[in-house]
Amino acid sequence: MNFDNNLPIYVQIGDYLKKQIISGKLKEGGKLPSVRDTAKELKVNPNTVQRSYQELERESLVFTQRGMGTFVTEDKDIIKNLKKGYGNDIIKKFMEDMKTLGFNSSDIIELINDMVKEEKDV
Amino acid sequence: MYNTDNIVEIKNLTKRYGNKSALNGLNLSIQKGQIVGILGPNGSGKTTLIKILAGILRKTSGEVIIDSHNPGIDTKAIVSYLPDRNFLYEWMKIQDALDMFKDFYDDFDEGKADELLKFMKLEKDMRIDGLSKGMKEKLNLTLVLSRKAKLYILDEPIAGVDPVARDQILDAIINNYEENSSMLITTHLVRDMEKMFDEVAFISEGQIILEGNAEGLREEKSMQIDDLYKEIFG
Numbered sequence: 292m293n294f295d296n297n298l299p300i301y302v303q304i305g306d307y308l309k310k311q312i313i314s315g316k317l318k319e320g321g322k323l324p325s326v327r328d329t330a331k332e333l334k335v336n337p338n339t340v341q342r343s344y345q346e347l348e349r350e351s352l353v354f355t356q357r358g359m360g361t362f363v364t365e366d367k368d369i370i371k372n373l374k375k376g377y378g379n380d381i382i383k384k385f386m387e388d389m390k391t392l393g394f395n396s397s398d399i400i401e402l403i404n405d406m407v408k409e410e411k412d413v
Numbered sequence: 414m415y416n417t418d419n420i421v422e423i424k425n426l427t428k429r430y431g432n433k434s435a436l437n438g439l440n441l442s443i444q445k446g447q448i449v450g451i452l453g454p455n456g457s458g459k460t461t462l463i464k465i466l467a468g469i470l471r472k473t474s475g476e477v478i479i480d481s482h483n484p485g486i487d488t489k490a491i492v493s494y495l496p497d498r499n500f501l502y503e504w505m506k507i508q509d510a511l512d513m514f515k516d517f518y519d520d521f522d523e524g525k526a527d528e529l530l531k532f533m534k535l536e537k538d539m540r541i542d543g544l545s546k547g548m549k550e551k552l553n554l555t556l557v558l559s560r561k562a563k564l565y566i567l568d569e570p571i572a573g574v575d576p577v578a579r580d581q582i583l584d585a586i587i588n589n590y591e592e593n594s595s596m597l598i599t600t601h602l603v604r605d606m607e608k609m610f611d612e613v614a615f616i617s618e619g620q621i622i623l624e625g626n627a628e629g630l631r632e633e634k635s636m637q638i639d640d641l642y643k644e645i646f647g
Contacts, residue, residue: 299628
């Protein structure tokens with residue numbers, strides 16, 4: 292994992308973990324690696340990783356069992372909402388880019404439909 | 414009174430060599446349990462500062478308090494210091510170096526040293542003069558981290574080592590960092606090390622010109638510490 296943008300490290304680690312939850316690499320109800328193991332893997336100060344975990348907990352994406360560790364939420368709706376949020380962000384950015392290029396909404400839908408058809412054909 | 418949350422408190426510290434000052438009224442405090450990065454170019458006063466904390470150089474004026482003591486015998490017992498160059502005799506074997514540390518320091522933990530040597534892929538019968546620069550650095554760090562100190566002071570721990578050794582060194586530092594000890598690390602290789610720091614302090618011409626929580630500075634300036642470093646010193 293590279294930390295190359297201008298956001299604080301804890302935000303970037305949080306983002307990385309969220310993507311792992313969305314993609315199912317971290318399963319619902321599954322255990323997160325310990326703070327220290329994550330710190331080692333990413334070569335980051337353990338206090339920073341701790342803060343990322345706390346942020347995820349604040350957003351109800353993970354919960355901590357005393358003495359057991361940190362686990363991904365078992366609430367499917369929370370994960371679904373997270374996934375939808377990420378998807379929306381990508382689409383919003385895509386729409387802005389397309390409109391900058393001069394496409395209107397119906398042009399965009401047509402292009403996407405063509406693209407989906409092509410994918411099916413392959 | 415001193416703030417007991419701090420392991421180190423430095424007030425108005427000055428060090429002069431003849432009529433040239435290396436430290437110029439420097440102020441800095443280090444909280445217990447934190448990893449603090451001292452960032453600055455060559456000649457900014459980093460090593461002078463560290464040598465005063467390690468009890469090797471004497472201050473000209475100002476105050477230095479480490480765990481409520483002035484630098485001296487008391488503080489040498491609780492400060493574990495990694496100099497910026499190899500401090501072992503070339504004729505030694507690694508075993509000799511281990512024995513020397515065991516003799517010198519009551520807090521030396523042999524079990525920890527064995528563990529770290531294994532992790533660094535170093536053997537006790539290797540001779541120091543047969544080690545590469547990266548291996549020497551790894552050995553020096555192994556010895557320093559094997560003490561159960563309250564304050565670890567690492568002067569340029571990754572300067573001039575290859576990327577594999579660098580990663581091993583960073584791993585060893587993270588692995589051996591404990592919440593009840595503190596670390597002070599100097600570096601000019603900010604990009605490689607900035608993720609390790611709770612706090613950073615920028616040093617220039619013997620003074621701290623900017624300090625703060627690393628994440629706080631990233632948030633406030635909207636840039637990584639490495640970019641901030643380039644902006645300040647570039």
